[in-house]
Structures are given as C-alpha cells and as structure tokens.
Amino acid sequence: MLSLLASMLSGRWTVGENSADQLNLQTQIFLQISQTMMISWSPMYQDTVLNAAREVEDSMSGIAYIQREAEYILDGVATSKRSMELSLLQYEEGLVDYQRVLDSVRSMTQKQEISTPS
Numbered sequence: 001m002l003s004l005l006a007s008m009l010s011g012r013w014t015v016g017e018n019s020a021d022q023l024n025l026q027t028q029i030f031l032q033i034s035q036t037m038m039i040s041w042s043p044m045y046q047d048t049v050l051n052a053a054r055e056v057e058d059s060m061s062g063i064a065y066i067q068r069e070a071e072y073i074l075d076g077v078a079t080s081k082r083s084m085e086l087s088l089l090q091y092e093e094g095l096v097d098y099q100r101v102l103d104s105v106r107s108m109t110q111k112q113e114i115s116t117p118s
Contacts, residue, residue, distance in 0.1 A: 083107065
C-alpha cells in the first residue's frame, strides 16, 4: 500500500487542462489509501492501548497486594512481640516454664526475619 502511494505521489505533473483533474484524482486516491490505512491500523492501536491499560492495572493490583501483605507481616511481628512479653511475665511469676518463653522468642524472631527485606 505504501509503495502504491509513493508511486502516485512521485508521478509526473503536467500543465494544462488535465492538471486540475489529475490533481483531484491523485488527492482522492491519496485520501482513500490514507483512510484504508487508518482503518486497518485502528484495531492494532486499540489492542496496544488496551494491553497497556491491563498491564498498568495488574501492576497496581500487585502493589496493593504487597502493601496489604506487609501490613499483615508487621502486625504479626507486633503480636509475637506482645506474646513474648506476656510469656516472660508468666515465667517471672512462676506460671509457665522457660520453654514457653523460648518458643515465643523463636516465633518473634522468625516473624522479624520475614519482615526484614533481604
């Protein structure tokens, strides 16, 4: 299609009565080819734009998911810390053995490791 358009535009121009007709004909052909090209490219352009919009939406959903996950992890760390503090108090009061304190410290440490970026 582009080669046809190029050959028409590089045609020879004559001076005289037929020059206006020739210009009008070449203009009409040029417009038809331009419209045909625009119609054929339009669906590809729309697909490109829609795919880009989908990618942006997917990325934004991923970011929101990661933010929620980070909040849950930080809540888990705070809960584990509170659990460790309570088990230590219970141990100091003689209500539980030291194994409970060790388990809560281990749990808190694991959650802190998860929350720390590597």
